[in-house]
Amino acid sequence: MQPLDGIQEYSRCVCDQIRWKKAHSLISEEVENHLVDQRDANIADGMDEISATHQAILQMGDPVMIGTQLDRTHRPRPQWGMILVAMSLVIVGLIIRMFVTYEGNIWRMLTQLISSAVGLGLMAVAYFSDFTLIGKYPKTIYFSIMALSVAALSISPIINGRPYYAGFMPLLFPLGFVAIVYIVRNKGYWGIILCGIAFLLPACFALFVPAVSGFLLFTVSELFIITIAISKNWFGVKKLHGYLLIFIPTAAAIFLAGGMFVGRYGLKRLQVALNPSIDPAGGGYQSIVVRNLLNASKLFGTGDMPAVYKSLRFPLPEIDTNYILTYLIFKLGWIAFIIIMSVLLFFIIKGFMQCFRQKSSLGLFVSVSIMLTFTLQVIGYVITNLGFQIAAPICLPLLSYGKIATSINLFLIGIMLSVFRTGDIVKDKYQDRIRKDNFITWSDGKLIISFGRK
């Protein structure tokens, strides 16, 4: 047997004892490296290669015993707690809508049941899938999401003047964006610029729909993700320069967009969101109704309906879609809000804690992008339901009405739980760090701006 064959045979024997096959490559690489180091040391001590290899293997110990011990350490981490919380939210959402808001609309209930079942199926598929495919085929993932969005835009029915399906596509954009972030590792300032370009395409799509909430969700997620990437030295640039490269154009874009496109309308919208009484019959109407209902709500039980709304069944439209929290606070009391928010907060805190435990940057980026998508939807929905409406909320994840939103959210949660389940054995591909050049240098009478492109 050739010396190298002996080393590989040994590591194979170690791996044979480890039931989790995905962990094999990681372990065999380390074991083989160790044996090669030991063999080289033995050769340096005067042994021939065959004896040196044999001795190295003997020094390592019994492969079956090592493999058995490593088998105890290397197991997938099932995410039953998080799965249970996600499923409970779906079921509670269905129950709330069935008993509190639907009042006999069987067809609407049936379609929700089916979409929830489809969503849970998607979550299961994603949970058992290999999330590292995002790192292997990042461009395919990114452009598939864009293609899906364009398809959704073209086949979508127009509801309230907007293509309905396309409004949910921004939920997938942060995931597509992290795929691009992942491939520009150590690409310097050019990598950050490429991320900016990768941001523009979906952002323009969201503005074109228009999906204001989706645009805000994607923009905030993108800023968080890129900030985390820079803080982890992902691009191989000076952190301060990296942050400036992100936040100066962002601030400029906000200023320009504010001045050129949004103008007085945007400013008024913001003013109305903060103080709806300045436009009580227009943009501020629903926020005023929400605030009136909340003021009339109790801690426990149904609130006292203000006299002005007594003739109406309920003074807000699309309760189960946009105002389920306001409705529950008024009908059941603030206690319902406290309970729901506690469960959502538990899910969010536990999710983020698991995100930042990830060993690989891919695992971190993917899981953070999904947790941000989830959290920002919750924040957007809650502020609307507390009487501060800047843009129509996308949904309250898993709880409010929404076939597409529920399915997408469950699919994303499945991917995130797949990261938590198998992230321990995922590692980023090794790359030599690039030499840190100055961004701007003066040489031979020339001003050189280096984007760090290699």
Added chain:
Amino acid sequence: MAVDKVLLTGSTTMLILKLLEDKDMYGYQMIEELSKKSNDTFNLKAGTLYPILHGLENEGMVSSYDDNADHARIRKYYRLTSKGKGLLLDKQAEWTAYSKAVNRVLRGGASYATA
């Protein structure tokens, strides 16, 4: 001088953490370093080291990364985390108390052993 393996078993985790306190190392380097620092007293087997290292990594006591520091090959380096530093302090305190107690008994239980 080689020591009874049983004596080494109880303190292996502490010794590994202590090695990583100074600098990041890969597995083979740790065995060499431990042997050197202990005048060949502690000859840790690789088969003992890796299950402990992987267990410590799972518990968040150490983290790992790939590097090509000596340009020979890409190796998996281990780094002590802040949680691991806490465990090392606990283990050191435990070891000090234990060794004091053993010494006290070996000296016939005299109270000056702890003075």
